[in-house]
Amino acid sequence: DPALIFDLGGKFDKSFNESAYNGAQRWADETGGKYLEIELQSEAQREQALRRFAEAGANPVITTGFAMSDPIAQVAPDYPDTIFVTIDGWVPDQENVLTIGFAEHEGSYLVGMMAAMASKSGTVGFIGGMDVPLIRKFACGYAQGVKAVNPDATVISNMTGTTPAAWNDPVKGSELTKAQISQGADVVFAAAGGTGVGVLQTAADEGILSVGVDSNQNPLHPGKVLTSMLKRVDVAVYDIMKAGDDVKPGFRAMSLADEGVDYALDENNAALVSDDMKAKVDAAKASIVDGSTAVHDYTSDDSCPALSF
Amino acid sequence: MTADDTSGRQETAAPAIELKGISKAFGPVQANKDISIRVMPGTIHGIIGENGAGKSTLMSILYGFYKADKGEIFISGQKTEIPDSQAAIAAGIGMVFQHFKLVENFTVLENIILGAEDGGLLKPSLSKARKTLLELEHEYGLNVDPDAVIEDLGVGMQQRVEILKALYRQADILILDEPTGVLTPAEADQLFRILDRLRAEGKTIILITHKLREIMEATDTVSVMRRGEMTATVKTADTSPAELAELMVGRKVLLRVDKTPATPGDVILDIKGLRVVDDAGVERVKGIDLQVRAGEIVGIAGVAGNGQSELLEVLGGYADGTGEIRVSGQPLDLAGKRADGRSRRARGIAHVPEDRQREGLIMDFSAWENTAFGYHRDPSYQSGVLLNNAAIRSDTEAKMQRFDVRPPNPALAAKNFSGGNQQKIVLAREIERNPDLLLIGQPTRGVDIGAIEFIHQQIVALRDKGKAILLVSVELEEILALADRVAVMFDGHIMGERQSAETDEKELGLLMAGVGS
Amino acid sequence: MDFLTLIQLLDSTVRLATPLLLACLAGLFSERAGIFDIGLEGKMLAAAFFSAAIAALTGSVWLGLLAGIAASMGFSLLHGLASITFRGNQLISGVAINFLAAGLTVLIAQDWFSQGGRTPSLMGGARFEPITLPFAENLGTVPFLGPIYAELISGHSILVYIAFLTVPLTWWILFRTRFGLRLRAVGENPAAVDTAGVSVVGLRYAAVMICGMLCGIAGAYLSTALQAGFVKDMSAGRGFIALAALIFAKWRPWHALYATLLFGLFGALETRPDVIQAIFGIKVQGALLGALPYVMTVIILAGFVGKAVPPRAGGEPYVKER
């Protein structure tokens, strides 16, 4: 059986853990299969869970979150017959590891473009959870997209906090949104887990547009969420579970080209996205896919051309 | 309330209070054993007994503070259940506890109405109480500023508040638990005048005290308690102090300090121009000069709060002062790093503090830990970097033996000893150090007469070894009996010095009031 | 910094201060009666959940509020049982309540709604909407005072006004009523209250229950007024900050208002790095910006606030017979 290890945020983080859970659940529902799972509670459990699942014969062992890279690098050599999958992590030179890398910056770029096009004030906002490189990657891609549409646009970026509470503080998310509104922002993009709930809510209440993240959050406030930056962790998990023992180690990119990231368009935001917007974004998407537009990845060199942290 | 309606009640034959077969245990401790007592209306009934005899417990039961395990209570012949203080108050009982039950940061008025308010809002209650208070003050001469905050008041005043509290609740029966333990003679006299007045009005008063003189002077009947039992009840007129003392301790007690005239030697303590300013910025000691010689006891008399405590604190090293103090000729630091208790002890100064429970002892520590208190860095208590607990324990055992501390169990926590025995632990610790100078504050406060006798003997014995002793006490009687020379403090000044053989309470009393030379 | 920015900052201050204020006053009642309460956080969290859950189920935010208050008071009862009836350690009880609330809210939420420990989003009557005070729209154009009235004073949820009114009410109860006198007395010297014929246990339970009620409102404010639903751990340490504010305020109601407004202001400033940059002239790095409120608090405490003396009988169970 496959096993799935959720990162500290827990499987219901309204973010990528939850997305992974949904993928696994879809696989279980469709195939009637069973999988092992654990929601980590502490750092020490990372290695523990990997080893226990590997010893119990689970294969593949799927993990979410960049923080699993290091433990996998430690554990994987001890269980050469098990395939370890890291989503968001980076474990080079390890034969039995499948690394799945999402190009969040590309997806963020697209929603950044849409935000800039939807903005009337020329000011858009970004609200992150904790200030970690992954979140900066989102912010940086987003800012590039904004500037691509409107080089004079202002991008206001805030992080919620410095403790894990930053992922579950919708109240703070609301206040940050209001603060950004008072600075003129009329579209905000939240990449902040549970905090984002507050961002989207406040944006809807205050009559500005918001951008959801990870899963399609458009239905949360129909007609008020401009779009969502999709990160198809569910697809990745579903595919891996479906492949089961046949899953191949190595690297699997989940970029725009692979439909690993995308922007969401459905009946909830159809009225918000004009044909012109859609055309421009799709054009940009095509050009990113064919390589003619390069979106800078913050984590590649810890710098961002469009935003300073 | 007028004299008319009380006089009628005086004629009823039923006792104001009758307790039958009261027993009370605190865990394994049997504090009261099958106690019965009758108190007639319009009388003052004294209760005496050693520390821990169960006096306070019995009265607390009557007041509904504790619940008796067994026994019945009759008020004016009527069987009455007193499950809580509310019921006691309703039955007309008021009590002034040994440790006052006042809210320190409330005003007098607030304390008085607490629990006896009229209606939900404070304003009407306060103004009504203010009026009633004025009447009561007028009637009994109990003057207190209704707006003063309790913690700013002296103990004498606080006690008045307690009495007023009881009177405000229209108590007919007033229990006073060791009311004079903390009072000056003048204050005590005033208290007894008030009690007389109350008795004349037909109120019934129960008075717990360790002072036989007070029993003899104030009470109509007296009961003696020993180890939880009521051993005797007699008419005061039919007994004598010596008999009472024997009844209570179970042996003959010397009621007078037995000492030879002093033979003073060199000056040990020499104070010149000492001034002390307290934390609140008030100058409490305003430039005093004083000498204590080897082989003499100098007593500092004075109403509490006239700078005696601050004097002791500076000498003991835990308050800062200015001026000059020499001990055995060497100057003493009055501020800074070397002005602390440890340095003082190193200089041969021992100190029995005024408040043993607050300063002298750590109540949760065992007796042996308390024996090391202040001397815990003494080389004889160390072995290497560690404390030599065995040495401290055996030292404690020896000291407990010599000072007759009961029970002689070094492992018992200080809080489990009675007040008198707590005081003996402190004394043993300080006196046995054989200091050059002993500072001693209120040596016998709240201590029973058996223990007083012993404590006085120890102090005199130390003097006879040629040591200098500075004694601070609010008990004039004690000062006169113990000290060779008396200095009286008033408002931070020394009002005068007298040889104790050549003065009397009256003269000292005047000095204490700030009148005189 | 222009005037409108200031108004926005203060507006945000008010919103952020409100839950702190309610929790702080809650703690004030409890601690003034001599019962320490580090379980404010847990009670707030429980109330946040139950008010949102019941509001979601019934569609009525008022029923939600009642449920939140009831839940919080339930935890208060537990705290009372441990620290008053059974004379247990008040700090431990508080710690346990915080854990219990953190676990139970998510467990129950998952059981009821299967939305990953969240409640559904509240809509319409299931939420406290901002109230527009009379004439706010017309007066908004009056210079200076107009925006203050229209933007800052008007436009908050009813719970904000309740919270602010609770300050004078608390002051009045504590210092002007019989109940307040007894409550303060029982926190200073329970023996005095006992010998005055008043039940110590009764008073302390009353105080603890009031504490529960106010924490309940604080929690409900988080999930049904500021937010439209419950998210796990959404109290996010506010109970502890309220506790700090309580000590800061030296257990006094008006000071509690000032202290929580100060914390609210710090929180609001944190959302506006641009304003801080304008004031101090330097760009503060994001993470360090987050530390600013706490650093400021320490500086103010060390520099301006003297020693805080808690109610004298605080934290100790009332034991007559050892």
Add this chain to the structure above:
Amino acid sequence: MEVMPKWAEVILVPLISLLLAAILSALVIMAIGEDPIAAVQLMVTGALGSTYGWGYTLYYATNFLFTGLAVSVAFHAGLFNIGGEGQAMLGGLGVALMCLLIPWPHWTLALIGASAGAALFGAAWAAIPAYLQAKRGSHIVITTIMFNFIAAALLNYLLVNVMRPQGSMDPASARFPEAVHLPTLHDLLAPIGISFSKAAPANVTFLIAVLACVLVWFLLWRTWLGYEIRSYGKSEPAAKYAGISPTAITMIAMLISGGLAGMMAINNVMGEAERLVLNAVEGAGFIGIAVALMGRSHPFGVFLAAVLFGFLYQGGAELALWTNIPRELIVVIQALVILFTGALDNMVRMPLERLFLMTRRGSG
């Protein structure tokens, strides 16, 4: 003078309390549709049934031992140190700097160096609140809460912007060099012929924690410094009378407390993660409060309480691994244990006392 024999107080009361907590937990488990007996079995075998389980139980216990001792020492001085969390974070920073900046030849030397670094940084983080308490009267409860937040912000800044290896996604320091890896219990016990799970993270730090327990006990009850700390904690006026400096004791007790909290980092940062991660302390500072309170601030009590919490953590992990019991349930179980053993213990003690008094009266 005591009502109950000592064994009843020390063993019976906690045991019955624990039982009550267990019964209530079982009810909660049943309420969410799981089998409580199976759950308990899983927890016990998972946490205590193998050297592997013990290895994790003791690993967690080590963390709680340090933070529990830290809170206890401060408690004895009458100070409520809520800042264990921040002090342990800073301790981690000390360990990381020591391990990364100095090329240690052998783990023993590294351990000494890292312990010193951890204690120093932890103590330094406690020093400021202590100084403000002693000199300015700023309430230590507020300042230590504030310092927890400040520590989190500081660490976040350092790990994201300064200490993170270039290009790494993880806000964590670089891995420590091989030379500073601490031996696990497996490594320590293998030479003497005892086989211990290789996988478990319990390491030599556990022994240091036990040693710390003993030392703290010696400090508090066998040295004059401990005597002064306890005296000051019981009564400030009495301490002054005895010549004990309130300022000095406040500072010293908090420095020791902070140092102990900081020392936790040699277990989790140096022993387990072998690098400094953002959320390394994960609430152990707060668990330390519960551990100290439940252990009645006595090192031996702290030891037992720490092991109990280690058991709950590891048992909880096993539950999470093999069942669908959500992790919040484990939090609830912990809460119930804290509640019953720590706060509602008199609920058990009172009737027991009455029982013992009755039997005593009956026989005497």
